[in-house]
Amino acid sequence: MTIDAKTTLCAVIGNPIGHSLSPTIHNAAFQATNLNFCYTAFEVSDVEQAIQGMRGLGIRGFSITIPHKVTAMQFADELDPVAESIGSINTLINNDGVLKGYNTDGIGALRALESAGIALEGAEATILGSGGAARAIACTLAAKSDLAKLNILGVVEDEVKNLHKNVAKQTSAKVVGELINSETLEAAMANTGILINCTPIGMHPKVDESVVPPHLMSAPLVVFDIVYNPMETKLLKEAKGNRCRTINGAEMFINQAIVQFELFTGQNAPEAVMRKVVLSSLKG
Ligand SMILES: NC(=O)c1ccc[n+]([C@@H]2O[C@H](COP(=O)([O-])OP(=O)(O)OC[C@H]3O[C@@H](n4cnc5c(N)ncnc54)[C@H](OP(=O)(O)O)[C@@H]3O)[C@@H](O)[C@H]2O)c1
Known part of the structure; x- marks a missing residue:
């Protein structure tokens, strides 16, 4: 994967974040689909500032994990109706400056x-x-x-x-x-x-x-x-x-990541690749 001036950035935000499998899964998926996307992890204590950073830097998508899933909602411009009824978001998509929250769990x-x-x-x-x-x-x-x-x-x-x-x-x-x-x-x-x-x-x-x-x-x-x-x-x-x-729970984990990939990229996810990465990571 080459990172250049046209690379689209996505990331997971949470705290702690060092254990997250999301960068491994999503980078494998971007690579398999030849997309010029890259995914990293940010340990975040102030979710409002992190979301302002998303706007300022044009970051395409955030996965949002513990402890920010509820708080992050208030900083989205729009909410998917199901996410709104759940009362938490685990995904934020930046559509040309309009941030929309989803829950893919x-x-x-x-x-x-x-x-x-x-x-x-x-x-x-x-x-x-x-x-x-x-x-x-x-x-x-x-x-x-x-x-x-x-x-x-x-x-x-x-x-x-x-x-x-x-x-x-x-x-x-x-x-x-x-x-x-x-x-x-x-x-x-x-x-x-x-x-x-x-x-x-x-x-x-x-x-x-x-x-x-x-x-x-x-x-x-x-x-x-x-x-x-x-x-x-x-x-x-x-x-x-x-x-x-x-x-088993890996099936939910794989499928929620697949839905996130679709939201980040607008494309079908490489399911087999994502499944392989999740299963091999979980089997340790
Ligand atoms: N596969 C996936 O993709 C995926 C996604 C999200 C979560 N998970 C897993 O799902 C589990 C729950 O996650 P969560 O985020 O919902 O946690 P949570 O917000 O802490 O909710 C767990 C709930 O279960 C309750 N509980 C504990 N023992 C119980 C019992 N014997 N009978 C009925 N309810 C009981 C807890 O009560 P107390 O607060 O009193 O303990 C709490 O209300 C975790 O193991 C997590 O790893 C998996």
Whole structure:
């Protein structure tokens, strides 16, 4: 890759940022598509100044990560409606000085389900958790799928209430929001076709934990764990053992990066290249 006076710059902003896989993924994708783009990482403490810098320097796109996903919204000129309903952005695109915010996490999860051939129309889904990722996925499913029912089970009462209210007004699907306990979990699992874990349970260092006991999971249930560290969580291992279809968090990660690439460049992403980079990085 040659960097010259015509190179278009993109970057991830966050704090800390040294662990980010995004530069590796996006630079591999730019190289594979022969685009004169380049992607770097900035450790940012003042997100407003960073976004002013984007305007001043004509930086084309930012990926936005922890802890700036919510704060950055107020510095965008326009918001994608789904990002607005989620209440956070992970992507900012500079269209000739007009900055538009998007959230590709939810659409990344939706594409991961669709590319695994999972039918959403008329299905019942259960989301575990009510934090940032749960919000992104619940709002995206409400806006862009035809689920019949969505259960949201979390541990933080205010988050669950707000998410339930927000999602229910965006969809004709029945939406249930409850605190998680053995009864609410069992009731939700009785008719759930698609289970989506959006909690950090199962993620390093809680690798020996799972929110759902194995006896509540059986085929033809689809179990999607958005945790990608490790890629095969206890939840996924137990679901597989009970012959359920499983989707891991790397699929969401790959797909949200693909959507970002499309937003940065206006072109189709080199999916195979991006998948290979993500999988080899996550496998370490
Ligand atoms: N694959 C991807 O591309 C992708 C993208 C984003 C996030 N993720 C992963 O998704 C996970 C969640 O991320 P996040 O940003 O949403 O985190 P977050 O904002 O901290 O939300 C996690 C939520 O889950 C709740 N929770 C914890 N234990 C629970 C349990 N047993 N049952 C139900 N809810 C529980 C947490 O409550 P407390 O606050 O009380 O702990 C919190 O409300 C992380 O592991 C992250 O790495 C993956």
